[in-house]
């Protein structure tokens with residue numbers, strides 16, 4: 680009996696959050712490290728289905744870095760990264776398109792449907808929603824760095840995404856874009872920045888990054904040093920102090936950029952933990968790190 684009461688308590692705790700986020704869009708970024716584990720994906724897709732069912736509009740943006748690297752190696756191409764971005768020549772681009780935009784994209788959408796939900800894979804063959812241009816980075820001397828077919832998103836077809844959400848269909852978006860100059864060139868986009876662009880364009884209430892760590896930590900190798908809630912200013916300070924480094928820097932910087940553009944809360948959580956997405960969104964304490972605007976009220980265990 681006690682157990683049953685506790686289960687009901689959990690539902691009541693979730694009620695507050697379900698009512699707060701009903702009818703609002705949440706962008707969920709699925710990273711390659713999470714997608715390496717089929718069990719983790721199934722649980723995440725179930726969480727996404729739950730969110731959709733209770734009226735919170737989830738939008739999935741995904742990467743697939745690990746699978747792309749594997750396919751490249753199979754084809755005899757050695758992956759090379761320039762400042763966290765994959766150098767993408769023509770042959771690599773074909774692999775990225777096949778693996779990311781079709782295989783992973785369609786299997787995620789199919790996964791949601793197999794669980795009983797409705798989903799739409801939004802790729803170059805069905806309906807592309809990301810448009811952009813070649814990304815030009817500069818080295819420390821101000822010289823352009825050649826990344827090949829790597830892009831940045833400049834325009835998002837937000838109407839198509841929102842229309843699907845309103846119809847109860849989960850949009851599933853791969854991190855590739857079409858050049859906006861009419862050339863038909865396809866470009867490979869870093870998935871964290873693609874998710875950021877989508878969240879801004881659809882004016883998402885929340886952006887959730889599913890990573891392979893439990894969030895931002897005070898000591899990066901100590902899971903017990905998790906920081907539950909961070910304001911933008913505190914996050915900037917942790918970057919300055921070197922507490923946040925390596926792959927977490929671009930992720931947190933993407934979070935800060937998104938906060939500036941109207942998205943209220945961003946979560947970084949461990950996608951490998953069963954139901955981490957639901958726990959983060961629908962419980963008072965949450966399981967990862969939330970990054971909120973300066974002056975905003977923390978909801979995450981603070």
Ligand SMILES: Nc1ncnc2c1ncn2[C@@H]1O[C@H](COP(=O)(O)OP(=O)(O)O)[C@@H](O)[C@H]1O
Nearest residue numbers: 710890891894895896899922923924925926927
């Ligand atoms: N303060 C920190 N807290 C947590 N992780 C950190 C921190 N600083 C650096 N990191 C590193 O950032 C990594 C997450 O970034 P990344 O590998 O790019 O994620 P993903 O592949 O999920 O996009 C972690 O695995 C960790 O090694």
Ligand SMILES: CC(=O)N[C@@H](CCC(=O)OP(=O)(O)O)C(=O)O
Nearest residue numbers: 710711742743744764765868870
């Ligand atoms: C330009 C660039 O680097 N694109 C990424 C796109 C996939 C991605 O970002 O996947 P994760 O989220 O799994 O890292 C790549 O080719 O790996």
